[in-house]
Amino acid sequence: MRFLLLLLVLISLPLMANTQLSTQIHDIDMGAQGNEEPLIFLASGDVVRFKNFDKNVLLQLREAIKKKTWFRVTLNEKREILKLEEIAAPLPTSHEKMLHFSDAPYRPSYLKSMDQARSMFYEARTNHKESQCFNRAHVWAYDWRIKHQLYSSKVWLFFTRKYIRKFKFQWWFHVAPMAHVNINGEMKERVMDIKYARGPIKLKTWTDIFMRDYADCPVVEKYSDHANFPESGTCFVMKSSMYYYQPVDLEQRDLTGIEKSHWMEPEVKQAFLEAMDITL
Incomplete structure (x- = not known):
């Protein structure tokens, strides 16, 4: 039980300093009630917020999702996006080499x-x-x-x-x-x-x-x-x-x-x- 409680604490700890991630915007959740804080779902699995979120930010994020744009995302200790810097995709999008170890089906x-x-x-x-x-x-x-x-x-x-x-x-x-x-x-x-x-x-x-x-x-x-x-x-x-x-x-x-x-x-x-x- 002590081990599980420790894990929950570690999972819940906020970031202690500005952190950078290279990722894409996966989705945006505006909330079911209409007055909830928007949540941004990153392809990395993180759920973050955008400081000073407004309609223009929403349009830009939706366009980034559509274009599958890659960003270097800077987060503060509250898990708010401070900066989005567009970067090149780290993986090639075509002609990816497969690693064949066996032709047997999985x-x-x-x-x-x-x-x-x-x-x-x-x-x-x-x-x-x-x-x-x-x-x-x-x-x-x-x-x-x-x-x-x-x-x-x-x-x-x-x-x-x-x-x-x-x-x-x-x-x-x-x-x-x-x-x-x-x-x-x-x-x-x-x-x-x-x-x-x-x-x-x-x-x-x-x-x-x-x-x-x-x-x-x-x-x-x-x-x-x-x-x-x-x-x-x-x-x-x-x-x-x-x-x-x-x-x-x-x-x-x-x-x-x-x-x-x-x-x-x-x-x-x-x-x-x-x-x-x-x-x-």
């Missing part, structure tokens, strides 16, 4: 025991720098694939607008790898969140780390099940293969019906650089 691996799952958990890379959850998850999943031939999954936790406003929560999603483990002859899912857990844990135990109302988060099949009902409930869970990097990948799967089936080299390189300061 199928989650099964670990033979919790001891094996714990061994992989404790050997995972760590870094004390602040980083985005999707970058960390991609590094861990990729490492396990290379070192142990493990085909892991990912589990995505989405927080609704209702929940974010009620608890002044700072993220709109979180993601971690997930392994399938043989426990007493049955295959069980165990979340492998190296940053926020002490070992492989059950899905509900994992969501409870972040859900201050300890809600049961329904598992949905499509990203649109979350995106189209932002005020419904407080949370949603989605599951995917290890190849999915950001929520936009889940959205694209809904639109095209095509599963992401390979590692993309620019994404892997970006994840290692952003999460671990490692240049591949």
